Amino acid sequence: MSEFLERVRTSVAAQPFTKLLGAFVESIDDDAIVLALPMRDELKQQYGFAHGGVLSYLADNALTIAGAVSMGGPVLTSEFKINYVRPAMGTKLIARAKVIYAGKRQAVCRCDVYAQNAESEKLVATAQGTIVQVEGV
Amino acid sequence: MSEFLERVRTSVAAQPFTKLLGAFVESIDDDAIVLALPMRDELKQQYGFAHGGVLSYLADNALTIAGAVSMGGPVLTSEFKINYVRPAMGTKLIARAKVIYAGKRQAVCRCDVYAQNAESEKLVATAQGTIVQVEGV
Amino acid sequence: MSEFLERVRTSVAAQPFTKLLGAFVESIDDDAIVLALPMRDELKQQYGFAHGGVLSYLADNALTIAGAVSMGGPVLTSEFKINYVRPAMGTKLIARAKVIYAGKRQAVCRCDVYAQNAESEKLVATAQGTIVQVEGV
Amino acid sequence: MSEFLERVRTSVAAQPFTKLLGAFVESIDDDAIVLALPMRDELKQQYGFAHGGVLSYLADNALTIAGAVSMGGPVLTSEFKINYVRPAMGTKLIARAKVIYAGKRQAVCRCDVYAQNAESEKLVATAQGTIVQVEGV
Numbered sequence: 001m002s003e004f005l006e007r008v009r010t011s012v013a014a015q016p017f018t019k020l021l022g023a024f025v026e027s028i029d030d031d032a033i034v035l036a037l038p039m040r041d042e043l044k045q046q047y048g049f050a051h052g053g054v055l056s057y058l059a060d061n062a063l064t065i066a067g068a069v070s071m072g073g074p075v076l077t078s079e080f081k082i083n084y085v086r087p088a089m090g091t092k093l094i095a096r097a098k099v100i101y102a103g104k105r106q107a108v109c110r111c112d113v114y115a116q117n118a119e120s121e122k123l124v125a126t127a128q129g130t131i132v133q134v135e136g137v
Numbered sequence: 138m139s140e141f142l143e144r145v146r147t148s149v150a151a152q153p154f155t156k157l158l159g160a161f162v163e164s165i166d167d168d169a170i171v172l173a174l175p176m177r178d179e180l181k182q183q184y185g186f187a188h189g190g191v192l193s194y195l196a197d198n199a200l201t202i203a204g205a206v207s208m209g210g211p212v213l214t215s216e217f218k219i220n221y222v223r224p225a226m227g228t229k230l231i232a233r234a235k236v237i238y239a240g241k242r243q244a245v246c247r248c249d250v251y252a253q254n255a256e257s258e259k260l261v262a263t264a265q266g267t268i269v270q271v272e273g274v
Numbered sequence: 275m276s277e278f279l280e281r282v283r284t285s286v287a288a289q290p291f292t293k294l295l296g297a298f299v300e301s302i303d304d305d306a307i308v309l310a311l312p313m314r315d316e317l318k319q320q321y322g323f324a325h326g327g328v329l330s331y332l333a334d335n336a337l338t339i340a341g342a343v344s345m346g347g348p349v350l351t352s353e354f355k356i357n358y359v360r361p362a363m364g365t366k367l368i369a370r371a372k373v374i375y376a377g378k379r380q381a382v383c384r385c386d387v388y389a390q391n392a393e394s395e396k397l398v399a400t401a402q403g404t405i406v407q408v409e410g411v
Numbered sequence: 412m413s414e415f416l417e418r419v420r421t422s423v424a425a426q427p428f429t430k431l432l433g434a435f436v437e438s439i440d441d442d443a444i445v446l447a448l449p450m451r452d453e454l455k456q457q458y459g460f461a462h463g464g465v466l467s468y469l470a471d472n473a474l475t476i477a478g479a480v481s482m483g484g485p486v487l488t489s490e491f492k493i494n495y496v497r498p499a500m501g502t503k504l505i506a507r508a509k510v511i512y513a514g515k516r517q518a519v520c521r522c523d524v525y526a527q528n529a530e531s532e533k534l535v536a537t538a539q540g541t542i543v544q545v546e547g548v
Contacts, residue, residue, distance in 0.1 A: 011183055012183075014183050015181070015182045015183050015188060016178055016179050016180070016181045016182070016188075017179065017180050017181060017182060017188035017190055017191060018182075018188075019179075020157070020179045020180070021190075041153055042153050042154065042156075042157045043153070043154055043157070044152070044153045044154060045152045045153075045154060045155075046148055046149075046151050046152050051152060051153075051154035051155075051194070051198075052194075052197045052198070052201070052213075052214050053154055053158075053190070053193065053194025053195075053197050053198060054154060054194075056190065056193035056194060056197050056217075056219075057188070057189075057190025057191075057193060057194065058190075059193075060189045060190050060193050061189070061190060064189070076189075076221070077189050077221060078220070078221060078380075078404065079218065079219060079220040079221065079353065079382075079404060080193075080218070080219060081216065081217070081218035081219075081355055081492040081539060082193075082216060082217060082218075083215070083216040083511075083512075083519045083539065083541060084213070084214060084215060084216065085511075085512040085514070085519055086512070100494075100496070100523075100534070100537050101494075101496040101497075101534060101537070103496070106352075108353075108494045108496055108537060110521075110537075110539075112511075123511070123512060126511050126512070126519060126521075126539065128492060128494065128521075128537065128539045130352065130353060130404070130494060215517075215541065216490065216519075216541060218355040218402060218492055220374075220375075220382045220402065220404060222374070222375040222377070222382055223375075237357075237359075237386075237397070237400055238357075238359040238360075238397060238400070240359070243489075245357045245359055245400060245490075247384075247400075247402075249374075260374070260375060263374050263375070263382060263384075263402065265355060265357065265384075265400065265402045267357060267489065267490060267541070285457055286457075288457050289455070289456045289457050289462060290452055290453050290454070290455045290456075290462075291453065291454050291455060291456060291462035291464060291465060292456075292462075293453075294431070294453045294454070295464075315427055316427050316428065316430075316431045317427070317428050317431070318426070318427045318428060319426045319427075319428060319429075320422055320423075320425050320426050325426060325427075325428035325429075325468070326468075326471045326472070326475070326487075326488050327428055327432075327464070327467065327468025327469075327471050327472060328428060328468075330464065330467035330468060330470075330471050330491075330493075331462070331463075331464025331465075331467060331468060332464075333467075334463045334464050334467050335463070335464060338463070350463075350495070351463050351495060352494070352495060353492065353493060353494040353495065354467075354492070354493060355490065355491070355492035355493075356467075356490060356491065356492075357489070357490040358487070358488060358489060358490065
């Protein structure tokens with residue numbers, strides 16, 4: 001892993017909210033990034049599935065990381081949209097994001113979120129958003 | 138507060154993820170709902186602002202609650218979109234959601250998220266989404 | 275109407291696609307803009323309602339105009355999201371857009387689209403999007 | 412092409428607004444659909460590029476067709492989101508849509524819109540949306 005990619009991973013790990021949830025960058029390269037989150041009861045809503053807010057956190061963060069890798073500097077998520085397609089059950093949540101278009105000042109990225117257990121993996125949400133470069137950070 | 142509104146509030150309070158974050162329904166009536174979240178360090182990203190995932194959790198949950206109140210039964214968020222407009226600083230985050238259109242099976246809702254401190258309140262994000270009735274829950 | 279607002283109105287009227295559809299800026303001020311489109315058969319889909327693409331054109335254009343008025347220069351729509359809430363019937367379509375947040379380089383705007391007839395007006399779609407300043411145009 | 416796919420193509424061709432613009436289903440199968448639109452001056456905005464409303468029409472319609480093929484009956488677009496990534500220049504616009512998730516009552520679809528000329532093809536917009544079954548049509 002390049003020094004830059006290692007710096008991105010470290011920067012994500014340093015987010016207090018990411019620590020509170022327990023997510024981590026599982027893999028990262030120039031084409032795609034994977035953010036993982038082991039499931040636990042604290043991440044659920046009242047019906048026993050992962051809370052939608054957990055899935056939107058994963059999508060938001062994975063989109064941002066993909067944009068950061070693409071544009072090579074400090075970025076932030078300007079906006080995104082997420083569709084929830086299935087209740088999220090399983091032992092681990094996985095967000096896979098990639099860049100669809102990268103310009104000088106912004107990137108458009110997509111992210112699919114999956115719920116995994118020992119036997120299978122199912123798509124639970126899909127997102128699309130805009131990542132912009134931060135000036136002066 | 139009617140029995141139904143009280144049940145909605147209790148149901149939100151019972152979400153493990155909502156407990157982990159510390160959010161609560163501050164007010165609720167037929168026109169608008171307010172979800173509040175006192176800020177603390179654990180909810181931040183690496184630059185010291187509230188993490189985007191915290192704002193998206195608030196928007197997602199507030200949209201869902203507004204839809205539940207409107208349609209009067211168990212619902213879930215089908216999809217939503219969020220625009221982040223300012224870094225979220227302050228002592229408390231406030232999500233205000235209302236219904237724009239309610240049909241039999243789905244509602245379209247909007248939510249504005251604000252960051253408050255002792256002196257002021259600023260819009261930090263705005264969201265729009267679709268809430269659908271759950272069958273057989 | 276100020277010279278600038280008049281220039282915005284003229285610029286919209288000069289869009290060939292806007293001419294093809296027959297839309298025009300009905301009113302415009304610093305707070306809100308109204309784009310109108312008389313209905314005719316050519317604007318319909320196969321069930322006799324206004325085509326979704328007509329409503330998305332109105333939302334896109336109204337959002338852009340609101341952003342242009344807010345930021346005072348050439349802009350373009352970076353992205354938007356639209357929810358269709360009712361079949362659009364009537365003699366005239368009306369898109370009302372306003373700015374929710376305006377920064378130096380981008381504005382977040384909302385737009386409600388209505389279908390009117392002699393007696394009533396109904397919300398048929400609602401949209402939210404990002405307008406950005408164009409450099410060097 | 413199956414009888415059902417032929418019926419979808421005929422249904423799209425019968426939309427008055429699709430006729431006004433000149434779009435047509437170029438190919439359609441169970442995995443992906445392609446909607447094409449030859450460029451002409453009437454489809455442009457004031458700077459000489461395809462109007463954003465033309466791209467949103469293509470995305471909306473292609474998403475709907477992909478959903479109709481997936482669910483096998485009359486459908487409508489509930490909502491979608493579009494990101495514009497480049498000015499659309501060229502002799503032909505192409506929208507390619509596919510289904511990401513299909514349930515009983517709704518499908519989540521994606522669409523990429525390209526501008527083509529004799530030598531090349533460039534992505535100009537990307538969209539994601541929800542298609543729902545129509546009851547009683």
